[in-house]
Amino acid sequence: MEETATERAAIATRALTKRYRGGQTAVDRLDLFVPRGSVFGFLGPNGSGKTTTIRMLMGLVAPTSGSAEVLGAPMPGAVRRVLPRVGALIEGPALYGFLTGRDNLVRFDSADPTADPRTRAARVGAALDRVGLAAAAGKKARAYSLGMKQRLGLAAALLQPRELLVLDEPTNGLDPQGMREIRTLVRELAADGTTVFLSSHLLDEIEQVCTHAAVMARGRLLTQGTVAALASSARGRLAVTTPDTSDAVRVLKEQGVTDLVVVDDRVTGDAPGACELADLNAALVHARVRVRAFGTERASLEDAFVALTGEGFDVAG
Amino acid sequence: MSQADVVVGGARAASPLWQLSLFRSEVTSVFRRWRTIALLGVLAAVPVLVGVAVKIETGGGGAAGHDGAGPAFISQVTNNGLFLVFTSLAATLPFFLPMAIGVVAGDSVAGEAHAGTLRYLLVAPAGRTRLLCAKYASTLVFCLAATLVVAVSALAVGALLFPLGDVTLISGTDVSFGEGLLRALAIAGVVALSLIGIAALGLFVSTLTNSGIAAMATTVGLLITVQIMDQFPQLHAVQPYLFPHYWLSFADLLRAPVYWDQLLDNARLQALYAAVFFSAAWARFTSRDVTS
């Protein structure tokens, strides 16, 4: 049922494509499905099209072809109906340096035609508190550090209760403490029922906070699903601990295990796809290899990514 | 109750009056800029310079002004300080005033694009048409403010340095000081109105680029070019369509009876420029990609 599917989706795109005027295809036939209530990690190296996708979702740029729905309404057509329910941080914060932190928020809040001017001051104060900027609210924004600017940008996204938060690389340029705070905030918001769409080029960040993820590379969607399913789709490496490492390597090679590596008394390798692990163990024991430990290492999202692209993560730009 | 529950089922009910918040916010951010204050300061200084120069020249015993030299009405200033208002407006209208408008209008959209704040206004969501209207309206408020700054500064300096009294109009008739003041106010209104064309032109240029500086420079460059074109007799045929062509017609308000022809030509021309360039700005701004 198409309708119930889009109702459950906070974001759904169909063959969404963007070619910039330079001619390069930044996003190529993207079919994204972000379930409501999820913390969705939008993962990809720099230049893979994450920001371009977010710009299309927010109505900032027009798709070359394809369509997008946000909170069940078509974008960019329903911008005025949808965006008051969406908070966004796109490509880092942008502020008026000549205004104080508080006045920056007042300005952004004034731009929302659904924002009640009578509650403006209270909402601005609450948003400042939420990101821990209340003490610096009277300072001119040009005097803010990058971390403070990032928080103020987040505060602008939190001026109203939102159904969807779109955060484009929210931890960029933050120190570890700042990153932790953002993660905590994301978890809190998600617990309140807000759908969070979080783009990042950092795998562990996605792994730590997200329930779902999509992986992009060069404008294409490689895969999407729950983080657990993505990680398990990449099979972990087989690991055998044994004093008889050379015999173990010989036996495993006969069984079709590839990329064998020996470190001290540990042998690791990639087991062939259609292969019962118990049979491997039996073969080892049968060949009188003394096995101290046998199993697979838990696969990480990084393994999944390497398996998908055949390359490491932080390669591009 | 979760946060999301509060708003489930569509946008919050909004009062149409809330839409004005954006306009108010635009006006305050224009006037809270250091640059705006500096522009207004320069405009306020012009009448001071003119007034002091006239005072020094006449204080030296020489006859006040010579016909044809210096800005219009300068020869009457020594007899009546109110004429400093007319002189100052005539002196600032060709370049200073429209340059200030060009800076504010040129920066209005491009400056926000450059700073990146444009994308946050659009996702707020300000709405592209509404934002453009608010930008234009706040520029028009600046046109009026800039004109009034010149007029009020000139009136203050004129009252301080020269006598005030009945006003002798261009047509030779005398009117009371009160009526002269009213006519000065009307002239300030006409001068402000004369600037809506270049304000729209600047707004359009501002939608074309992501650099506020480039947009300001282009707008001011266009102003200078057009002003020069307006001086060449060879371009006689196109001059009635150049936006500054009828600017100095405001002097016709100092006649009894008032000559309306050129005043109306000016109003029509400004309205035409405003309509054409605002439409162009709208067409461009509502269709462009905002990637900065």
Ligand SMILES: Nc1ncnc2c1ncn2[C@@H]1O[C@H](COP(=O)(O)OP(=O)(O)O)[C@@H](O)[C@H]1O
């Ligand atoms: N305004 C633009 N004009 C032309 N090309 C662009 C523009 N913005 C981004 N691109 C290109 O589109 C591709 C995707 O960029 P982007 O969406 O910013 O990726 P990401 O956010 O994943 O780093 C890149 O190759 C980039 O060079």
Ligand SMILES: [Mg+2]
């Ligand atoms: Mg990006």
